[in-house]
Amino acid sequence: xRRVSVAARLAKAGGFGAxxxxxxxxxPEALGGPAAGQxxxxxxxxxxDIAPETPLPSEELTDEPPExxxxxxxxxxxxxxxxxxxxxxxxxxxxxxxASVDDDPAMPARVYLAGLTTAKxxxxxxxxxxxxxxxLLPDGSSEWELLPWARIGHRELLMVQTxxxxxxxxxxxxxxxxxxxGPVRAAWRLGLIDAETLARAVDxxxxxxxxxxxKGRALAGDELAKLGEYIRDLPSPYREQVLAxxxxxxxxxxxxxxxxxxxxxxxxxDRKHLRVLGKGTKERLQPIGEEMRLALGGWLDVRxxxxxxxxxxxxxxFSIHGIVQDKGYSPDSIYELVHRTLVAAGIxxxxxxxxxxxxxxxxxxxxxxxxxxxxxxxxxxxxTTMLYxxxxxxxxxxxxxxxxxxGKKD
Numbered sequence: 001x002r003r004v005s006v007a008a009r010l011a012k013a014g015g016f017g018a019x020x021x022x023x024x025x026x027x028p029e030a031l032g033g034p035a036a037g038q039x040x041x042x043x044x045x046x047x048x049d050i051a052p053e054t055p056l057p058s059e060e061l062t063d064e065p066p067e068x069x070x071x072x073x074x075x076x077x078x079x080x081x082x083x084x085x086x087x088x089x090x091x092x093x094x095x096x097x098x099a100s101v102d103d104d105p106a107m108p109a110r111v112y113l114a115g116l117t118t119a120k121x122x123x124x125x126x127x128x129x130x131x132x133x134x135x136l137l138p139d140g141s142s143e144w145e146l147l148p149w150a151r152i153g154h155r156e157l158l159m160v161q162t163x164x165x166x167x168x169x170x171x172x173x174x175x176x177x178x179x180x181x182g183p184v185r186a187a188w189r190l191g192l193i194d195a196e197t198l199a200r201a202v203d204x205x206x207x208x209x210x211x212x213x214x215k216g217r218a219l220a221g222d223e224l225a226k227l228g229e230y231i232r233d234l235p236s237p238y239r240e241q242v243l244a245x246x247x248x249x250x251x252x253x254x255x256x257x258x259x260x261x262x263x264x265x266x267x268x269x270d271r272k273h274l275r276v277l278g279k280g281t282k283e284r285l286q287p288i289g290e291e292m293r294l295a296l297g298g299w300l301d302v303r304x305x306x307x308x309x310x311x312x313x314x315x316x317x318f319s320i321h322g323i324v325q326d327k328g329y330s331p332d333s334i335y336e337l338v339h340r341t342l343v344a345a346g347i348x349x350x351x352x353x354x355x356x357x358x359x360x361x362x363x364x365x366x367x368x369x370x371x372x373x374x375x376x377x378x379x380x381x382x383x384t385t386m387l388y389x390x391x392x393x394x395x396x397x398x399x400x401x402x403x404x405x406x407g408k409k410d
Contacts, residue, residue, distance in 0.1 A: 104145075105145075105146070105147065105148035105149060105150070106144065106145040106146075106147060106149055107149070107150075107190070108149040108150055108183040108184070108186040108187035108190060108192065109129055109144065109145075109147070109149045109182075109183040109186070111183075111186040111189075111190065112125070112182040112183045112185070112186040113125055113126070115186075117280055117281065124175075124179065125179045125182065126144070128175070128176040128179035128180055129144035129147075129179075129180070129183075130142035130144050131160070131164060131176055132144065132147065132152075132156075132160050132176075132180055133146065133147055135159060135160045135163045135164070136152070136156055136159070136160065149183045149184070149186075149187055150187045150190075150192040150193060152180075152183070152184060152201070153184075153193075153197060153200065153201045154200045154201045154202075154203065154204070157177065157180060157181075157184075157201060157202075157204055158204060158205075160176075160177070160180065161173060161177050161204060161205075161207065164176060165207070169210075170207050170208065170209035170210035171210045173207050173210070174207040174210040177204060177207065181201075181202045184198060184201045184202060185198065185202070216351065216353060216354055216357050216390070217349075217350070217354055217357065217390055218354065218357050218358040218360075218361035218362070218390040218391075219347065219350060219354060219355070219358045223347050223350075224250070224358075226345055226346060226347065227246070227341075227342070227345045227347060229345075230341070230344060230345035230346075231243050231246065231341070231345075234320065235320065235322075236302070237299075237302040237303075237305065237306055237318075238318055238319070238320050238322065240295075240298050240299040240301075240302050241299050241303075241315060241316075241318055242337070242341060243295045243298070243299070244295045244296050244298070244299035244314075244315070245259060245315060245334065245337060245338070246295075246338070246341070246355070247291060247292045247295030247296060248262070248274075248292065248295075248296065249338070249352070249355035249356065249359070250355050250358055250359055251288065251289055251291055251292030251295075251359070252274060252276075252286060252288055252292055252359065252376075253356050253359035253360060253363075253376060253377050254276060254356070255278070255279075255353075255356060256331045256334040256335055256338070256352045256353075257279075257331045258276050258277065258278055258378075259315065259329070259331075259334050260313075260315070260328065260329050260330055260331045260333070260334050261277045262274070262276070262313070262314040262315065263312045263313060263314055264300070264303075264312055264313075264314055265312070266314060267296055267297075267300065267314075271288075271293050271296065271297050272287060272288065272293065273285050273286065273287055273288065274286045274288050274296070276378065278378040279378065282378065284375075284378050286376060296314075299314075300314075303316070306318070306324050307324050307326075309324075309326050310326055311326055311327050311328050312328075313327070313328020313329065314328075315328060315329045315334070316328055316329065317329060317333065334352065335352050338352045338355065339351070339352065356377070356388065357388050357390050358390075359377075360373060360377060360385065360388035360389065360390075361388065361389060361390045361391055363376070364389055364391060364395075365391060370382055370385060370386070373385055
């Protein structure tokens with residue numbers, strides 16, 4: 001496929017920050033306002049075409065860090081930002097010699113994208129890049145490849161943050177700015193900017209109004225009972241697979257991406273451990289309880305009787321009407337299965353990730369140590385595990401009730 005020179009497109013667009021529009025409403029004067037009696041040499045920016053109701057791509061809210069850490073979906077879906085990952089090479093360049101930043105001003109952004117581990121993470125980052133382009137490019141277009149990323153510094157990032165706050169929710173702006181720091185750091189690693197420039201560029205004011213209480217909840221005991229009754233009434237062998245999916249989510253705390261990546265050989269021969277491929281393709285060997293063991297084993301026992309299958313995936317595309325496809329579930333398919341089952345069971349305002357929150361909350365109520373729970377959930381930091389505690393204030397009251405002022409009580 002013939003590539004159009006990014007440098008040529010940039011020149012055609014009038015360069016970076018050409019003075020072709022007015023400064024967006026809400027942009028502070030400190031971002032380049034000229035002194036009295038002086039002609040401004042700073043670039044002016046057109047008002048961006050940003051729909052306030054358009055969030056970054058995200059299927060559901062989790063309590064965990066965004067990009068880089070989610071395992072790639074195993075559904076064979078094409079990555080529509082694949083072209084963005086290619087470091088453009090001139091036709092006459094020797095084999096293995098990448099284009100320079102002069103040939104491709106978007107190289108820092110491409111390098112950052114190449115370091116992300118999943119298609120979903122890359123799509124989220126590209127949407128953040130497009131938002132920045134709408135603010136910074138003179139024609140207000142979203143062609144982020146035209147931005148000279150090595151020249152984007154503190155002033156430009158602050159401009160983007162200021163403008164986006166007029167159109168988007170604070171949490172969306174905070175995520176966008178976090179992603180935009182990635183190419184700036186990549187530019188430093190490539191030797192295109194120095195450490196002082198990097199430090200100044202990423203030193204942005206905190207986005208006010210974000211980081212509030214996390215949404216999500218743990219399912220109550222009566223809801224779990226209702227869910228169990230509904231699943232047990234499903235027709236076999238569809239019932240066995242649905243039960244196994246929910247058992248792995250509620251009994252093992254697996255993410256939907258981890259559920260989709262389970263294979264037939266993920267369950268140990270004694271069916272007491274499950275090999276889980278977690279975020280960042282980190283593998284962990286997770287012990288499983290009796291109920292989860294019986295559910296997974298029950299599905300394995302009937303899986304091959306459904307029809308001859310060649311896919312190694314543990315969970316296969318299987319409808320309630322008995323239609324089976326010889327391919328594994330994708331993370332989106334897991335989401336749809338869980339959502340459909342919850343709704344049919346009469347459980348509202350619950351998501352796939354709430355099953356993981358339920359697992360964490362129930363283990364804490366059972367007295368599981370927070371450090372052990374961190375390992376079971378595959379978290380890199382215990383602070384992330386703490387976000388899954390949905391017990392409310394009851395544990396606080398219980399802890400104070402046990403306190404003794406003058407030694408232990410008899």
